[in-house]
Amino acid sequence: MNTLRAAIVGLGKMGLSHAAILTAQPQVDMVAVCDTSVIVTSAFKKYGKAKVYGDFRKMLRNENLDLVVIATPTKLHYDMVRAALEHGVHVFCEKPFSLNSAEGQELVQLAESKGLVNQLGYHNHFIGTFREMKRLLENGVIGELVHFSGEAYGPVVTKEKVGTWRSKSSEGGGCLFDYASHVLNLLQEVVGRPVKINGSLLKQIYSKGVEDAVYTLLTLENGLTGTLLVNWSDETYRKMSTSLTVQGKNGKIVCDATEIKIYLKQANAAEGLEAGWTVKWITDLAIPVGYYLRGEEYSAQIEYFVANVRRQQPGTINTFEQGLYTDKVIEMIQNAA
Known part of the structure; x- marks a missing residue:
């Protein structure tokens, strides 16, 4: 597989950590970031190379992504994960998975039906x-x-x-x-x-x-x-x-x-x-x-996710089903x- 096109939505504490780790991955190009905070996005516009969005769905339509990291508040997970999966994008989502199991079950089935790599941020594993x-x-x-x-x-x-x-x-x-x-x-x-x-x-x-x-x-x-x-x-x-x-x-x-x-x-x-x-x-x-930030577990989980995307094969650690x-x-x- 060629260089993977990646994006991050949600640039809070975890999102910024994931951005640094993802940028350090070989043959991964972080082409876009998305957040509604002007303070954060202005810094990315000034110092970063990724295109900055305030609209997640517009980013999905424009960027032809291979993978996305979703680090937004839990109340936004369902709509964002569903939209990404429907666009055929592999998804890493922060924990917890969803606010109710009915929504989570729908996302599990959607990811499985499309054969997409799906992973949650339970880093202790x-x-x-x-x-x-x-x-x-x-x-x-x-x-x-x-x-x-x-x-x-x-x-x-x-x-x-x-x-x-x-x-x-x-x-x-x-x-x-x-x-x-x-x-x-x-x-x-x-x-x-x-x-x-x-x-x-x-x-x-x-x-x-x-x-x-x-x-x-x-x-x-x-x-x-x-x-x-x-x-x-x-x-x-x-x-x-x-x-x-x-x-x-x-x-x-x-x-x-x-x-x-x-x-x-x-x-x-x-x-x-x-x-x-x-x-x-x-x-x-x-x-x-390959890159250490906050603790090796944070890099290890992203490396595992990226490796599974390269293989085009869902992993067995921190799957959507386990989070559900x-x-x-x-x-x-x-x-x-």
């Missing part, structure tokens, strides 16, 4: 420690599983305020959509898909219209039960901290973005693991990338609260 945890669990290193916990804490909303999208559930605001979705998606692909909510608390701490904390009891498709514990109003954390813990009859695994700790009752020679605790660091497990399932679990939690 490109962090080496979580990938190692998934591999160890698949190999049965800690034996029969008995319990799990998925957790995330951070200082996102630490005082009462109004007027931002984070305080509006209709725009994808709230801890459940914005924060807990990361943990749910990671859980479903590393440990197992939730099929039942056994109880859920959505707590308001500072926000008025949305929740600031999510505490849920889950049952997975394999029968395993455990907890989801997420709070974005926790000032004891400097930034978002996501972790998974899984207890088995033969040991335990505790994993976050920086390290994975494995406890075994007996040594596992095949894995080179001794009895007791073994710690593996992200520096030994990180995915090599996360959205369905979110709805289950809302209904149980």
Whole structure:
């Protein structure tokens, strides 16, 4: 395949990061960007080479794109993703996928019917420690599983305020959509898909219209039960901290973005693991990338997406279908609260 024609819509924090990473990809030409902010687009007009648009559909009509990265607010995902797919454009969309599963289901079917590459921005799947945890669990290193916990804490909303999208559930605001979705998606692909909510608390701490904390009891498709514990109003954390813990009859695994700790009752020679605790660091497990920004996982996910577009073959990591399932679990939690 020749040089890929790419574009980005939504030039906020994530969109700007994606723009830098995408521009660094070999044989990818970022021909267009789209945003309604004059401050942002004026900078691209002055310093960039990409054509600047304020109208997404006009950009699709004019640019003959191979791929597009959609990093707009969640409330805009459905219309934009659908328009891109209908134009035959491969789509990378930020998380969460959609505000309701009916819209998400339509987009999944449309992408599949057209054979287009589709991917969501759940970047934790490109962090080496979580990938190692998934591999160890698949190999049965800690034996029969008995319990799990998925957790995330951070200082996102630490005082009462109004007027931002984070305080509006209709725009994808709230801890459940914005924060807990990361943990749910990671859980479903590393440990197992939730099929039942056994109880859920959505707590308001500072926000008025949305929740600031999510505490849920889950049952997975394999029968395993455990907890989801997420709070974005926790000032004891400097930034978002996501972790998974899984207890088995033969040991335990505790994993976050920086390290994975494995406890075994007996040594596992095949894995080179001794009895007791073994710690593996992200520096030994990180995915090599050609361009580093914020964390290798952000570049790795874009490189994976671009590689699949070149192959003209949808990938198996962070697909629309997987994101749709996360959205369905979110709805289950809302209904149980």
